[in-house]
């Protein structure tokens with residue numbers, strides 16, 4: 165089969181012929197349909213400091229994918245061949261306190277499909293049965309391939325009650341833009357999205373933002389006043405990983421406001437703790453998706469009319485992956501998907 169591989173401990177990726185994976189005990193084999201490229205895949209392509217410590221090549225990459233079950237490993241009896249499915253990319257230990265308490269996403273022994281074991285940028289992938297989420301017919305393969313980041317967006321945005329609230333989303337990348345659509349769907353009054361890139365702010369508007377602010381050019385205080393946000397921000401979603409963006413967000417929160425943090429900061433960040441303490445802010449860190457609560461939540465949101473289709477801006481054949489990665493690296497895009505139906 166064809167697969168996109170991090171071949172050696174150096175920059176770059178190759179597409180090459182690999183053996184079809186053997187489907188192990190309690191695993192299923194999927195024929196891959198659609199894969200979307202994640203920021204994580206760009207780190208792996210670049211072979212940056214994070215990638216170097218995270219993986220040991222050779223590894224087939226890709227963790228955001230949809231497929232069809234074509235083989236069942238020993239011990240799997242509850243799934244039908246031909247089922248359409250997506251995959252939670254975090255494989256967890258199943259034995260620690262977090263796993264046993266229904267919070268698998270917080271397992272400290274997590275390893276990643278497409279990072280620490282072979283992933284889905286391939287014609288076939290073997291995955292643990294317990295990581296499989298069976299798709300309803302209503303969700304097409306290319307949308308299914310973005311359920312993982314859509315889950316990150318939902319996990320973040322729906323951490324707090326949004327009904328009638330004024331929300332600020334810092335960072336209009338694909339997850340920030342998908343969180344925009346979710347916040348509108350969940351009943352927010354205003355969804356204000358901040359970024360410094362015009363392309364991405366336009367994308368946030370397409371995803372339903374009521375206002376966008378280019379924070380490199382506009383003054384946020386003035387903008388909030390003009391938008392009618394009198395008392396400060398009710399709920400802040402930090403999705404940029406930019407230290408200055410976090411400080412600005414905290415300073416504009418209303419007393420009693422709530423903040424969810426998904427963006428990963430490049431280093432330790434000093435903040436004005438007075439903003440947190442004296443305003444009694446509630447801050448929640450977000451990692452991954454609640455397994456599988458978030459997956460049910462996003463499929464039901466899609467079935468009830470949540471439209472995330474504008475976020476898929478580019479679609480390529482898997483064989484053109486170099487071109488697809490180039491688009492991703494350049495950044496003038498939303499989600500970029502690869503079609504693995506090669507024949």
Ligand SMILES: [Zn+2]
Nearest residue numbers: 202203204228
């Ligand atoms: Zn991802």
Ligand SMILES: [Zn+2]
Nearest residue numbers: 257260263271
């Ligand atoms: Zn565990």
